[in-house]
Amino acid sequence: MEGSRRRFIRLAVVGVGAAGITTLFSSKLIEAVGFSRGDVRAAAPARRQWVMLIDLKKCDGCRKCTEACNTEHFVPPGQEWITVYEVQDEFGFRYFLPRPCMHCENAPCLKVCPVGATFRREDGVVLVDHRRCIGCRYCMAACPYDVRAFNWSEPPHTPEELAHTYRPEAPWPHRMGVVEKCMFCAHRAEEGELPACVRGCPMDAIYFGDLREDAVSNGREVLRLSETLRRDHGFRLKEELGTEPRVWYLPARRD
Amino acid sequence: MEPDVSASDAEILEPLRRTTWRFYVLLAGLAAVVGWGVYAYSWQLREGLSVTGLTDRVSWGVYISNFVFFIGISHAGTLISAILRVTRAEWRRPITRMAESITVMAIVVGAGFPLIDLGRPDRLMNVFFYGRLESAILWDFISIFTYLTGSLLYLLLPLIPDLAVVRRSVALGRFRSFLYTRLGGRWTGSAVQKRSLEKSIGLMAVIIIPVAISVHTVVSWIFGMTLRVGWHSAIFGVYFVGGAIFSGIATILIAMAVFRRVYHLEKYITPLHFRNLGALLLVLDLVMIYFTLSEYLTATYGAETRDVAWVRILSTGPYAILFWGMLLGGLVLPAFLLVFRRGIAGIVVAAILVDVAMWMERFLIVVPTMMTPQMAFTWNLYTPTWIEWSITAAAIAGFALLYALFSKLFPIVSIWEIQEQPAPAAEPAATEQEAVA
Numbered sequence: 001m002e003g004s005r006r007r008f009i010r011l012a013v014v015g016v017g018a019a020g021i022t023t024l025f026s027s028k029l030i031e032a033v034g035f036s037r038g039d040v041r042a043a044a045p046a047r048r049q050w051v052m053l054i055d056l057k058k059c060d061g062c063r064k065c066t067e068a069c070n071t072e073h074f075v076p077p078g079q080e081w082i083t084v085y086e087v088q089d090e091f092g093f094r095y096f097l098p099r100p101c102m103h104c105e106n107a108p109c110l111k112v113c114p115v116g117a118t119f120r121r122e123d124g125v126v127l128v129d130h131r132r133c134i135g136c137r138y139c140m141a142a143c144p145y146d147v148r149a150f151n152w153s154e155p156p157h158t159p160e161e162l163a164h165t166y167r168p169e170a171p172w173p174h175r176m177g178v179v180e181k182c183m184f185c186a187h188r189a190e191e192g193e194l195p196a197c198v199r200g201c202p203m204d205a206i207y208f209g210d211l212r213e214d215a216v217s218n219g220r221e222v223l224r225l226s227e228t229l230r231r232d233h234g235f236r237l238k239e240e241l242g243t244e245p246r247v248w249y250l251p252a253r254r255d
Numbered sequence: 256m257e258p259d260v261s262a263s264d265a266e267i268l269e270p271l272r273r274t275t276w277r278f279y280v281l282l283a284g285l286a287a288v289v290g291w292g293v294y295a296y297s298w299q300l301r302e303g304l305s306v307t308g309l310t311d312r313v314s315w316g317v318y319i320s321n322f323v324f325f326i327g328i329s330h331a332g333t334l335i336s337a338i339l340r341v342t343r344a345e346w347r348r349p350i351t352r353m354a355e356s357i358t359v360m361a362i363v364v365g366a367g368f369p370l371i372d373l374g375r376p377d378r379l380m381n382v383f384f385y386g387r388l389e390s391a392i393l394w395d396f397i398s399i400f401t402y403l404t405g406s407l408l409y410l411l412l413p414l415i416p417d418l419a420v421v422r423r424s425v426a427l428g429r430f431r432s433f434l435y436t437r438l439g440g441r442w443t444g445s446a447v448q449k450r451s452l453e454k455s456i457g458l459m460a461v462i463i464i465p466v467a468i469s470v471h472t473v474v475s476w477i478f479g480m481t482l483r484v485g486w487h488s489a490i491f492g493v494y495f496v497g498g499a500i501f502s503g504i505a506t507i508l509i510a511m512a513v514f515r516r517v518y519h520l521e522k523y524i525t526p527l528h529f530r531n532l533g534a535l536l537l538v539l540d541l542v543m544i545y546f547t548l549s550e551y552l553t554a555t556y557g558a559e560t561r562d563v564a565w566v567r568i569l570s571t572g573p574y575a576i577l578f579w580g581m582l583l584g585g586l587v588l589p590a591f592l593l594v595f596r597r598g599i600a601g602i603v604v605a606a607i608l609v610d611v612a613m614w615m616e617r618f619l620i621v622v623p624t625m626m627t628p629q630m631a632f633t634w635n636l637y638t639p640t641w642i643e644w645s646i647t648a649a650a651i652a653g654f655a656l657l658y659a660l661f662s663k664l665f666p667i668v669s670i671w672e673i674q675e676q677p678a679p680a681a682e683p684a685a686t687e688q689e690a691v692a
Contacts, residue, residue, distance in 0.1 A: 079311070085630060099630060108482055114392035115385040134381050135304075135374015138392055140314045142481045146630040150314060150374065152305035176303045177374030241482050 048123045049211035049246075050184055052195075053225060053234070054098055056252040058205035061086060061096035068200025072185070074172050076155035081182035082197050083146075087252075095252035098206065100197065101126065101147045101182035102237065102245035109139035109148065117179075119168075124211075124246055125184045127168040133178040140179060144238055145245075148181045184208075194219050211246075264420070267668045270518050271425050274663060285656040292649020295642045296371060304374060306642045312635035313625040317643040318372035320618040321650055324502070325365025326399070326474055327495070327613065331503030332358025332406060333467035334535075337460040346531055348676050349523040352669045353514065354507050355410040360657040361506075362403045364650050369395075371646060391480050394473045402463075402470045409459045412452065415439035416671040431664065471499040478620065484561040485554070485569075485624035494546045501539040502613035508532055508606035510658070512599065514667055523668050526599055533602040536609065537593040544586050565627045568634060574623060577615045585612015 063084045075081055082100040089095075103126045104110075110118045110126060117133035120126050140148040155174040162173050170187035174180065185195035193199075198206045198218060207223060209216030214225050228234065229248055236245045299306050309316050335354035339347035369392075370376055386393050418439035422432065442448060475495035478486035488494075508529065515524045554562040569578045589605035589612075596602070626635045661667075 083630075112390050112392070112480065114387060114390040114396075115381040116387050117381075117385075132378070132381055132385060133375065134378045136369070136372070136392060137314045137374065138390070138477070140311065141478075141483065141625070144482050144629055146312065146628075149311045151303070152307075152309070153303040179374075243482075 052247045053207040053216045055205045055250040058203040059096045065197035068196045072196035074161040079149040105244035108142040112138045112142045130178045135177040285652045288652035292646045295645035308638045313637035317639045322368035323617040327499035329358045329361035330499040331507040340460045348672045358406045391477045398470045398473045471495045485565045504536045505606040505609035512603045529599045568623045581612045581615040
C-alpha cells in the first residue's frame with residue numbers, strides 16, 4: 001500500500017514537472033505545431049516574395065480577369081482559378097470581390113497534404129505538383145477560401161495544351177483526379193511578366209508585386225504597398241484565421 | 256487441460272459441419288450485391304469521380320461517411336473483448352468471438368473507402384514514398400494499420416485452442432485442414448502453452464484499448480484539424496469514440512440476434528447478454544445525447560455567423576430529415592426502448608435504430624459542413640448518385656458476406672473460453688451472480 005502510494009506521488013511529480021517544462025516551451029511548440037513551413041522547394045529565387053493587391057473600388061465585376069486566366073492556363077471547363085463574387089453588405093451596398101489563391105504563408109491546404117504534392121516555393125508561391133497528388137481532396141476541405149478545384153473527369157484537351165511540357169509552375173496538360181488552383185502565374189513571373197488576371201483587368205484593379213521591394217504594379221502605375229495599405233485601409237480575407245494571406249484588398253468604398 | 260468436445264458444443268460446431276442450401280442462396284445474394292458494387296466502381300475508375308454527386312464545394316460525401324461509420328463499428332470487438340476482459344465481466348465469454356470478428360471485418364471494409372474516394376488510386380504508394388507526418392491522413396494510415404494488425408492478432412490468439420477442437424471433431428477437407436494447421440497446428444493444450452496464451456491475450460487486451468481509442472480520435476481529427484465550422488471542435492475526438500462504441504454495441508447486438516436464431520445458439524447467447532449489452536447501449540446513448548447537446552448548444556448560443564449558417568443547414572436544409580431523424584429516432588427513441596422494452600426484440604430494434612442513426616450522424620458530420628458556404632452566400636448542394644449508393648450497398652453486403660464466411664470457417668462462439676467459465680452460461684441465475692461478482 002505504502003509502496004504504491006509512493007509510486008503514485010513520484011509519478012504525479014514527474015507528470016507535473018513534464019507539464020511545466022511543456023508550458024515553458026509552449027510558445028515554441030505552438031510555432032512548431034501550428035505554423036507549417038511545409039515542403040519548401042528551392043525552385044525560385046528567395047529574394048522575391050510575391051504578393052497581390054486588389055482594389056475593390058475599381059472592380060466593376062466584368063470577370064475579364066477570370067477569362068484571361070482561363071485562356072492563359074487552359075483552365076478546365078467548370079473551374080475558375082480566380083472567381084469574382086458579388087457581395088452585399090449590411091446596408092445593401094453591392095460590390096465585387098475577385099478571389100485568386102491567397103498563397104497563405106500559413107497555408108491550411110499545404111499543412112494537410114499527405115504526400116507533399118502541395119508545396120511552397122521560397123518566393124511564397126504555393127503550388128501543386130500534379131504528378132504527385134493522389135486526389136484525396138483533403139486540401140479542398142481545408143482551404144477556407146474555396147480556392148481549390150478538382151478534375152472530376154478527364155479534362156478536354158487542345159493540341160496546344162498537350163504540346164506543352166508539364167511543370168508545377170505551368171501546370172498543363174491538365175489531368176483527371178488531381179486538385180488544381182491559381183499558381184500566381186509563376187511561369188509569367190519567370191519572364192518578368194505580370195499575371196494574366198492583372199493584364200486582363202480593364203479597370204487596372206489588380207496589382208502584383210514583391211513584398212521585399214514593397215512595390216506592386218497593375219502595369220500602369222507602381223504603388224508602395226505598405227503605404228497604400230495604411231492610407232487606404234487595406235485588409236486581407238479572414239485575417240482572424242491566422243493563415244497570413246499574400247493577397248491584400250483595398251475596401252470597396254473609402255470611409 | 257485440453258478442452259473436451261462434449262455434446263454441449265455440438266451446436267457451436269454444427270455450422271462448420273453442415274451447410275444448408277439457404278446459406279448458399281444468401282451467399283449468392285450477397286455476392287451479387289458486391290459484384291454490382293464492383294461494376295459501379297469500375298465505372299467510376301473509367302469516368303472519374305464525376306460519376307458521383309461530389310463537387311468542388313462538397314468534395315467529400317457518402318464514401319467518407321462510410322469510412323467513418325465502418326471504422327466506428329469496428330469498436331465492437333474492442334469493447335466486448337478488451338474492456339470487458341480487463342474488467343473481468345465473465346458474461347462476455349460467448350460473444351467475444353463475434354465481436355472480435357466484427358472488428359477485423361469492419362476495419363477492412365472501412366479502410367477501403369478512403370481508397371475508393373481517391374482521385375488517383377494508382378498513386379496510393381505515394382503515401383509511402385512521400386508521406387508527411389504533418390498530415391492527419393498519415394496519422395490515420397498509421398493508426399488504422401496498427402489497429403488492423405492488433406485486431407487480427409487479437410482475433411487469432413483466442414482462436415488457436417478452438418482450432419484444435421475443430422480439427423479433432425469435424426471432418427475437414429484439404430483447404431480447411433491446411434488453414435487450421437497453419438493457424439494453430441502446434442497447439443497441444445499443455446500448461447505452458449495455456450499460460451503463455453493467457454498472457455498474450457491479456458497483454459493484447461490492454462494494448463488494443465488505447466489503439467482503438469486513438470483510431471477513432473485520429474479519424475475525427477481529419478475533420479477537427481481543419482478551420483471549418485462544424486468540424487473545428489475539441490469535442491470531436493471523444494464524440495467520435497463515443498459514437499464508435501455506441502454503433503459497435505448496436506452491431507454486435509444485431510449479430511448476436513442473427514446468429515442466435517440462425518445457428519440455434521440460444522443456450523449460449525441468453526437474454527442476459529442482450530440485457531447487459533442493452534444496458535451498455537443505453538449508457539452510450541445517454542453519453543451521445545449529452546455530447547450532441549453540448550456541441551449544438553455551444554455552436555448556437557454564441558450565434559457566430561458561420562455557426563448559425565451551419566446549424567441552419569443542418570436543421571432546415573435538404574438533409575434536415577436526417578438530422579431530426581437521427582436525434583429523435585436514433586438517440587431519443589432507442590433510449591425509451593431500452594428503458595421500457597427490455598426483451599430481446601425491443602433491444603434489437605433499438606440496436607437497428609442506433610446503427611441507422613449512426614450512419615446518418617456520420618453523413619451529417621461530413622456533408623452539411625461542406626454545404627456551409629465559406630465564400631459565396633448560397634448553400635452548396637450534394638446529392639449522391641446511384642454509383643455511390645451501389646458501392647455503399649456493396650460494402651454492407653461485403654461485410655455480411657465476410658461475416659457469414661467467417662462463421663462457416665471458425666466457431667462463432669469461443670469453445671474453450673466458455674468451458675473455462677466456472678458456471679454454465681445457460682443458467683441465468685448463476686451467470687447473473689457471475690456478472691455481479
